Amino acid sequence: MALQSIKNLKEFSTANERFEGAHLLCPGCAHSMIVRELMNATDDNLVIASATGCLEVCTAVYPYTSWDTSWIHIGFENAASAASGAEAMYKARKRKGTLKDPDAPVKFVAFGGDGATYDIGFQWLSGAVERGHDFTYICLDNENYANTGGQRSSSTPIGAHTSTAQAGRVSYGKKQKKKDMVAIMAAHGAPYVAQLAPNKWKIMAKGFQKALETEGPCFINTVSACTTEWKFNPKDTIHITDLATDTLMFPIYEIINGTELNILYRPKNVIPVEEYLAAQGRYKHLFKPENRHVIDRIQKEINEKWEYLQRREEAKV
Amino acid sequence: MAEKMQLNEVEVWDGNYAAAQALRQAQVDVVAAYPITPSTPIVETYGAFVANGYIDGEYVMVESEHGAMSTCVGAAAAGGRVATATSSQGYMLMVEVLYQASGMRLPIVLNVVNRALASPLNVRGDHGDMYLGRDSGWVQLDAFNAQEAYDLNLCAFKIGEDINVRLPVMVHQDGFVTSHTAQNIHPLSDDEAYAFVGDYKPVEEMLDFSKPVTYGAQTEEDWHYEHKAKQHRALMDSYTVIDRVFDEFEKKTGRKYKRLETYMMEDAEVAILALGSTVETSILAAKQLREEEGIKAGVVAPRCIRPFPFEELRESLAGLKCVAALDRSCPMGAMGALYNETCGALATIPADQRPMVTNFIYGLGGRDFSVEEAKRIFREQKANADVGYITTPVQQFSGLRGPKLGFYEMKRS
Ligand SMILES: Cc1ncc(C[n+]2csc(CCOP(=O)(O)OP(=O)(O)O)c2C)c(N)n1
Ligand code: SF4
Numbered sequence: 067m068a069l070q071s072i073k074n075l076k077e078f079s080t081a082n083e084r085f086e087g088a089h090l091l092c093p094g095c096a097h098s099m100i101v102r103e104l105m106n107a108t109d110d111n112l113v114i115a116s117a118t119g120c121l122e123v124c125t126a127v128y129p130y131t132s133w134d135t136s137w138i139h140i141g142f143e144n145a146a147s148a149a150s151g152a153e154a155m156y157k158a159r160k161r162k163g164t165l166k167d168p169d170a171p172v173k174f175v176a177f178g179g180d181g182a183t184y185d186i187g188f189q190w191l192s193g194a195v196e197r198g199h200d201f202t203y204i205c206l207d208n209e210n211y212a213n214t215g216g217q218r219s220s221s222t223p224i225g226a227h228t229s230t231a232q233a234g235r236v237s238y239g240k241k242q243k244k245k246d247m248v249a250i251m252a253a254h255g256a257p258y259v260a261q262l263a264p265n266k267w268k269i270m271a272k273g274f275q276k277a278l279e280t281e282g283p284c285f286i287n288t289v290s291a292c293t294t295e296w297k298f299n300p301k302d303t304i305h306i307t308d309l310a311t312d313t314l315m316f317p318i319y320e321i322i323n324g325t326e327l328n329i330l331y332r333p334k335n336v337i338p339v340e341e342y343l344a345a346q347g348r349y350k351h352l353f354k355p356e357n358r359h360v361i362d363r364i365q366k367e368i369n370e371k372w373e374y375l376q377r378r379e380e381a382k383v
Numbered sequence: 384m385a386e387k388m389q390l391n392e393v394e395v396w397d398g399n400y401a402a403a404q405a406l407r408q409a410q411v412d413v414v415a416a417y418p419i420t421p422s423t424p425i426v427e428t429y430g431a432f433v434a435n436g437y438i439d440g441e442y443v444m445v446e447s448e449h450g451a452m453s454t455c456v457g458a459a460a461a462g463g464r465v466a467t468a469t470s471s472q473g474y475m476l477m478v479e480v481l482y483q484a485s486g487m488r489l490p491i492v493l494n495v496v497n498r499a500l501a502s503p504l505n506v507r508g509d510h511g512d513m514y515l516g517r518d519s520g521w522v523q524l525d526a527f528n529a530q531e532a533y534d535l536n537l538c539a540f541k542i543g544e545d546i547n548v549r550l551p552v553m554v555h556q557d558g559f560v561t562s563h564t565a566q567n568i569h570p571l572s573d574d575e576a577y578a579f580v581g582d583y584k585p586v587e588e589m590l591d592f593s594k595p596v597t598y599g600a601q602t603e604e605d606w607h608y609e610h611k612a613k614q615h616r617a618l619m620d621s622y623t624v625i626d627r628v629f630d631e632f633e634k635k636t637g638r639k640y641k642r643l644e645t646y647m648m649e650d651a652e653v654a655i656l657a658l659g660s661t662v663e664t665s666i667l668a669a670k671q672l673r674e675e676e677g678i679k680a681g682v683v684a685p686r687c688i689r690p691f692p693f694e695e696l697r698e699s700l701a702g703l704k705c706v707a708a709l710d711r712s713c714p715m716g717a718m719g720a721l722y723n724e725t726c727g728a729l730a731t732i733p734a735d736q737r738p739m740v741t742n743f744i745y746g747l748g749g750r751d752f753s754v755e756e757a758k759r760i761f762r763e764q765k766a767n768a769d770v771g772y773i774t775t776p777v778q779q780f781s782g783l784r785g786p787k788l789g790f791y792e793m794k795r796s
Contacts, residue, residue, distance in 0.1 A: 111592040115457060126600040128610075136589035138460050139599035140483045144453035147445065151415060151457025151465075152589055154441040158412040159463055159590065162439055164583070166591045190453065193446030 072107070072271050081106040089132040090124035094293040094300025096307065097121045097206050099264040101177070104204065107271040108278055110171040111135070113156075115149040117182035118142035120213045120292075121206060143187035146194035149176040149201045173278045174201035180221035181211040183287075184245050195254045195283040202277040202284045205247065208292035216295035220245040223315075224367075225360040226348045228295070233351040238360050243367070251285035252321040258284040260320035260330070265307040269318060269330050276320070289316045297347025309342040314372050315364075319379075327378040339365045385410065385439040387573045396568040398529035398561035402468065402494045402554065403428035405536030407438055408576035411492075412463030412583070415443040415454035419473035420506045421558040422496035426468055440464075448473035452480035452493075459489035460598045462588025464540065468494035470558060472501060474512045478519065484551045485520030486614065487598050490543030491551040492536065493521070497659065497711075498558040499748045507749020508558025510658065510711040513688070514720045520614055522552040522621055523688040527644075527662045529566045532556045534638055537571070540580045541628045548621045549586060555688070559749065560660040571636065579635055619690050642687035643695035647673065651681030653764035654700065654738075656725055657709040658684060661745075661752050665709075668757030680761045685721075696728045703738040704768035707760045711746045718742050718778055718790055739773050742790070745781040756782055 072078055084105045091098050097120055105112070113136040116122040122139045125132040140148050153174045159165045178187055183205040191203060210228050211217040218231035223244045227233035231240035252259045258280040262270040270288070277284035291307050293300045310316040311331060318331035340361060343349035352360050388407070396404065403425045406414065416426035426444075433442040441458075445451045451467050459465040469477060474495055484491050500511040516523075522542060526532040532554065539552040556562055571579065587596045602610055622642060629640040646666050648654065655665040662684040669680035683699050683706075685692055700706055710719025717723070722742035729737050743760055746752040760781065767773050776789035 113461070113589050123601055126597050128600040128602045128606050131597040131600060133595065133597050135595050136592070137595070137597045138457060138589065139601075140453055140456050141479060144450065144480070147450045147453030148457035148460075150443065150445075151413065151454035151459070152461040153457075154413045154415070154443050154454065155458040155461035155463045155465075156590060158439070158441045159461075162412070164463070164585075166588075166593070170592055172590070172592075189446055190450050193450055197443065197445070 072268055075267060078106055078267070078271065082109065084112070084134045086132045086134060090127065091120060092294050092300065094303045095120070096208070096264055096290040096292070096303050099303070100204070100206060100270070100288045100290055103264060103267055103270050104175065104274050107274040108173060110173045110278065113149070113152050113172060113174050115139070115145040115152070115176040117145035117176070117178035117187055118213070119179035119182055119206075121177055121179070123213055142182055144190045145176040145178050145182060146187060146191040146203055149174045149203070150194045150197065150199040153199045153201050174199070176201060176203045178203065178205055179212065180205060180207045180209055181219045184220045184247050192254065195251065195256050195285065198282050200281055200283070202274070202286065205285070205287045206290040207287050208290040208295065209244070210292065210295045212292050212295050221247065223364070225352050225357070225364060227351060228348070238351065238357045248285070248287050248321065252324045255324045256285050257282045257323055258320065259286070261287045261316065261318060263289040263307055263311045263316055263318055265304050265311060266318055266331050273320060273330070295348065298345060302345070306345055309337060309345055312337045313339045313342040314368050315339055315342050317372060317375055319375055325383055327375065327383070329375055329379050339368055386436045388437055390570045390572060392569065394568045394570055395565050396529055396533070397563050397565045398526065398532040398556045399424040399496065399563065400428055401529045401533035401568055402536050402556070403432070404570060405533050405576070406466050407432045408571070408573055409464060409466075409537065409540045409580045410438070410440065410577060411466045412440040413443065413455070413458035413465050414440065414467055415445050415451045415458065416467045417445055417448045417451045417469070417473060419448070419470045421498055421508065421562045422468040422470040422473075422494060424562070425494055425496070448476040449480060452477040452484065455491045456480060456484050456487065456489060459484070459491050460487065460589050462585030462590050464583040466492040466494070468496065470496045471498035471512045475500065475515055478515055481516045481519040481521060481551075483599065486610070488549045488617070489551055490549055492539045492543060493551065493553045494536065495553050495555045496558050496562045497555055505748040508560055509747045509749065511713070511747070513555055514712060516553065517689070517720065520550065520618060521689060522548070522550050522618065522625070524552065524554050525658050525686055525688055526554060526556040526561065527660060527684065529561055529564070530568050532561060533568055533570060534632065534636070534640070537576055537580055538628050538632055538640070542621065542625050544583060545624045545628070546584070546586065548617065548624050550618060550621060555659070557659040569636070575635070579632070622687070622690050625687060640686055642685070643692035643699060644684045644686050645699050646682040648681040648683060648699055650679055651703060652679040653705045653761055653768055654681045654683050654703055655707050655709060655757060655760060656683045656721060658688070658721065659711065661709060661711065664752055664754055665757045668754045668761060671754070672758055672761050678761055678765050691724055693728050696725060697732055700725070700729060700738055701732050701736045705764035706738045706740045707743050707764055708740055709743045709745055713744055713747055719744060739767060741767070741773060741775060742778040743781045744778065750782055752782070
């Protein structure tokens, strides 16, 4: 069976190693955790397409590669297209009988940062999902263009300081709200859409498994804490991610067939968002008295979103 | 299994339909495409072949040309035969991915039905788009008519997929003039065509899991230079395979192709250098002038735009008096592309054997290019040849209404 059993973290994290270490991602970067959790969740053969971004530039620097599986990078915007093309070729060759090992189970996956996903690659992703290719798109959502030095993306939350949405004497940082990519993908009618976080590794691995096992295009947004641009100590990645999920800044949930919404993680004690913001340098300026309103607004929006998700779950829509 | 098609010995096809038939006969595994005039009928026809069971592969109608070429790259890396078609703005949108396809050495076939570039918006044929991908690392062949669009497509698969080449290949044809004009075509039978092209042999395929591959890794100053130099070498060296494939094609069909086509050049004094459908117009003009006015006119036409037939061009033009390089695109602030390539080739021969070269911009946005105009250009070359220097502007816009325009007036003291 393709699915790995998910017993304990030690066993899970030492499963077959198809994403090798010695890559160049920053110490404490959550990208590598997420990729490994995906790879350890399945024994199936994987064809992976990566968009330009930290994951790609840090893991395949010629003549080295961290990818002990089929892997392709074309450009910043078109990982979904590359995965579509490979999947289409798989179908054609299976039908024509030209595959070397026609019975080998294969899964097609695309990775993109939030820049690649929410912004520049949005059209290609939308097209691939509309066409119904059997692949899973995983967004490594670190809420900025980390690879080019931390510019804002349409996933950057309101109030964050980035290198292009600066906080300064008269600005509190990014003015616009984060785009709701999960809702947008659900609205495409993708059969499985979820938001997951690597600290909740069991939920994440199960979510990945569900996506891989679901026929058709699946989309998963994953919270990927970026030590460099969020400005926290590399040893704190999981702590920061705990704060992200327990403040409900990143609620963990899935949407099936665009309608059935299930909340996958309910914090026992919901933590005020202030603690999450205070733990990261990119929100430091929000603690000046004149920016207090931004923190209040973030908290208000979190409460409203949580309320909305719960009501949708209850109503089974 | 795809159903075969019974074709007559002679069919009446236009250039687009001919290209689509070649893709069908090559039994392409994946076509990912997006429509744009005038190449649209290629993918429409292909879609109809799929819908009627003449094709067994995947036909993916994507959201844009950039997506089309990106999908082609993913598909080709997965180890199968891949093709698409485009024109103009679509070709422009593909350019980023053209470089990626060749950098990864993926033998995709792209039909470019040449058309003007906006603004102003214009759907008619010129070569504005041709030069965009000039340095993108693709083998580029040029069809002068619909028969050639068919023939060169079959050759394109065989050239690109050869283990000594493994490069993507473009087949250009002139928008509307070639793509939409019906002519008699001599097709191969499905079996003959497929036997010529051959089975696709996967190389470094992503779907062979016994041997994982990394495609599109990154390099910096440590390796990038070596990669690019090797890619250039591979493209330069591909000419031996191109010649061999053209030979094999001739044996099969009797139709002979050369990387540089020459017409009536044995005793020529003046020549027109042209691409696309203009070649046939120029040949007709040369023939008439030889008969009517005794002007020893010849025509030279690169069949292979990349790798550029540098040496062949030099050899065929050496000793000539005057050459007119015809560019069907506006170079914007410089001499035309074909002019520049030609002068580059000629600069390597001794001055006393070097012809004078002038540049004619013509036919932009589908403006007709007539036999009369070709004759005028030949006569002008002849006049220059007789006085021994260029009396006309070195760059002219032929057939343009209004004031005469050009890059330089020649100044003679
Ligand atoms: C067409 C194009 N535009 C811009 C770039 C430059 N670029 C490379 S990566 C990147 C940002 C990546 O951000 P994201 O997708 O969020 O991934 P991250 O690096 O944060 O993981 C940009 C702007 C590019 N490679 N290609
Ligand atoms: S900059 Fe951020 S996303 Fe990029 S490797 Fe470092 S921690 Fe990871």
